[in-house]
Amino acid sequence: MPLFVPVSFPPSERDQKADIISTVEFNYSGELLATGDKGGRVVIFQREQESKNRPSSRGEYNVYSTFQSHEPEFDYLKSLEIEEKINKIRWLPQQNAAHFLLSANDKTIKLWKISERDKRAEGYNLKDEDGRLRDPFRITTLRVSLSHLFQWHFELQVQPVKVPVLMPMDLMVEASPRRIFANAHTYHINSISVNSDYETYLSADDLRINLWHLEITDRSFSILYAISDVPLPILLKHVLPYIVDIKPANMEELTEVITAAECHPHQCNVFVYSSSKGTIRLCDMRAAALCDRHSKFFEEPEDPSSRSFFSEIISSISDVKFSHSGRYMMTRDYLSVKVWDLNMENRPVETYQVHEYLRSKLCSLYENDCIFDKFECCWNGSDSAIMTGSYNNFFRMFDRNTRRDITLEASRENSKPRAMLKPRKVCTGGKRKKDEISVDSLDFNKKILHTAWHPKENVIAVAATNNLYIFQDKLN
Amino acid sequence: MSGEVEASTEEQQEMQDTVVSPEKAEEAKLKARYPHLGTRPGGSDLLRKRLQKGQKYFDSGDYNMAKAKMKNKQLPTAAAEKTEITGDHIPTPQDLPQRKQSLVASKLAV
Numbered sequence: 001m002p003l004f005v006p007v008s009f010p011p012s013e014r015d016q017k018a019d020i021i022s023t024v025e026f027n028y029s030g031e032l033l034a035t036g037d038k039g040g041r042v043v044i045f046q047r048e049q050e051s052k053n054r055p056s057s058r059g060e061y062n063v064y065s066t067f068q069s070h071e072p073e074f075d076y077l078k079s080l081e082i083e084e085k086i087n088k089i090r091w092l093p094q095q096n097a098a099h100f101l102l103s104a105n106d107k108t109i110k111l112w113k114i115s116e117r118d119k120r121a122e123g124y125n126l127k128d129e130d131g132r133l134r135d136p137f138r139i140t141t142l143r144v145s146l147s148h149l150f151q152w153h154f155e156l157q158v159q160p161v162k163v164p165v166l167m168p169m170d171l172m173v174e175a176s177p178r179r180i181f182a183n184a185h186t187y188h189i190n191s192i193s194v195n196s197d198y199e200t201y202l203s204a205d206d207l208r209i210n211l212w213h214l215e216i217t218d219r220s221f222s223i224l225y226a227i228s229d230v231p232l233p234i235l236l237k238h239v240l241p242y243i244v245d246i247k248p249a250n251m252e253e254l255t256e257v258i259t260a261a262e263c264h265p266h267q268c269n270v271f272v273y274s275s276s277k278g279t280i281r282l283c284d285m286r287a288a289a290l291c292d293r294h295s296k297f298f299e300e301p302e303d304p305s306s307r308s309f310f311s312e313i314i315s316s317i318s319d320v321k322f323s324h325s326g327r328y329m330m331t332r333d334y335l336s337v338k339v340w341d342l343n344m345e346n347r348p349v350e351t352y353q354v355h356e357y358l359r360s361k362l363c364s365l366y367e368n369d370c371i372f373d374k375f376e377c378c379w380n381g382s383d384s385a386i387m388t389g390s391y392n393n394f395f396r397m398f399d400r401n402t403r404r405d406i407t408l409e410a411s412r413e414n415s416k417p418r419a420m421l422k423p424r425k426v427c428t429g430g431k432r433k434k435d436e437i438s439v440d441s442l443d444f445n446k447k448i449l450h451t452a453w454h455p456k457e458n459v460i461a462v463a464a465t466n467n468l469y470i471f472q473d474k475l476n
Numbered sequence: 477m478s479g480e481v482e483a484s485t486e487e488q489q490e491m492q493d494t495v496v497s498p499e500k501a502e503e504a505k506l507k508a509r510y511p512h513l514g515t516r517p518g519g520s521d522l523l524r525k526r527l528q529k530g531q532k533y534f535d536s537g538d539y540n541m542a543k544a545k546m547k548n549k550q551l552p553t554a555a556a557e558k559t560e561i562t563g564d565h566i567p568t569p570q571d572l573p574q575r576k577q578s579l580v581a582s583k584l585a586v
Contacts, residue, residue, distance in 0.1 A: 257523055
């Protein structure tokens, strides 16, 4: 288990109105870290490169770009407010100098291009000294006159157009929306996931999953691949608007909603979606245009005698993530994290208890709505460890190989730069030891719902309400 | 006589559950506070509440007023309250009931 210390970048001194962070995501190289917040803003941090001049700043993440991604809207048809809160950000793999990411609120997904500009063209002479555009015909003129010697006299008046020169300027980072994918979700978007073909992505709401082509915004597609096994070229069919649709004919019969969805990291035809009943369905887009018949169905059998009013609620899966290898997937429900082998549908291969002591508090957690909190989970780059958040600004890490786990806290008091994070412990009953915290003194308003792990290194980002903490491995 | 015996068997079962499962104990606590919970038929209220997240406004005018946080929010909605008092004087704005937020019914509502 790596030992984590806060990166010397301190939690930013955000004012009280600073918004709650609603999503955190590293890009594919880990050089950039994007956060979305409740106010519809996206803030991108960039890792400072190692330099001999400032060795202490190695690994610091500094603000790279900030932009307003979504604005609040009003749905006139339903008289409902559409929140500008960013639910999810997903990066596209970098293919040129610019960076691209998808950001989604409840209803609309936008593709943003983030590009750098460090040069400016200077030396244009298209304007007069007083700012008026020069008449292009006057810039280069050929005057012909007849001299008194009856000889044609050519006079070339040339004010040549100057070729501008590129001069260095202070780095400017610009974000511009390149695509807007709108009007495709009746319900609230909970997930977006970029496909491994880097051309399509899926978006999921409570009842439906859409598949989009990144180039085409006016409709989403269900995609059928050509009969051969070669994934390209893709045969697009406007057959059905959704690839998954679980809306019942009679809404009163609704028993289950989609809670999360993700594309397989390598197989571009495979995706999974989780439900509020604790089940996961794996679908293969080659099988049918509408993936209403799953290829695989993952569910852990439940002991019927232990069933209670809370059983279904706490089994609702709040996040599903494939491992980087593509062999496993991880699900987060209210009290635990489970690792599933894609080849075994009848039970998970590993189960980790996040905060089992809350089982005896379910009544009050139901009353204060905390039981509906949606925690996310993430893998480290090598899939050997997993991380998820809890209450009281605690977050938990599990080492899959050694089966050891640790509880850490993201708070200002405990975040002195370069001081190692101290493990925390919750006391579940009986005598409370020094430094332990009793279950009753946990602050349920301090919840860590969003965490992210650098794709290659032991650097983690933890969002604690409206503060972002970045920790890295001391051993590096 | 037999009724008493049955009651005590149920009590014993509940006590056993309490000892066995903290979850069941919590459920009992919840049912004690909200006896009507879970007895209503037809789909899950929780699911429906989840599908319609977000505050519902009467119309866009209502939305804009709420956004501007005008004091006129005190005016009543179109639907009259059942306990509306038809009184003996013409009401002034201070007498009118405060407008309720048009939220989806609380999960605890009967």
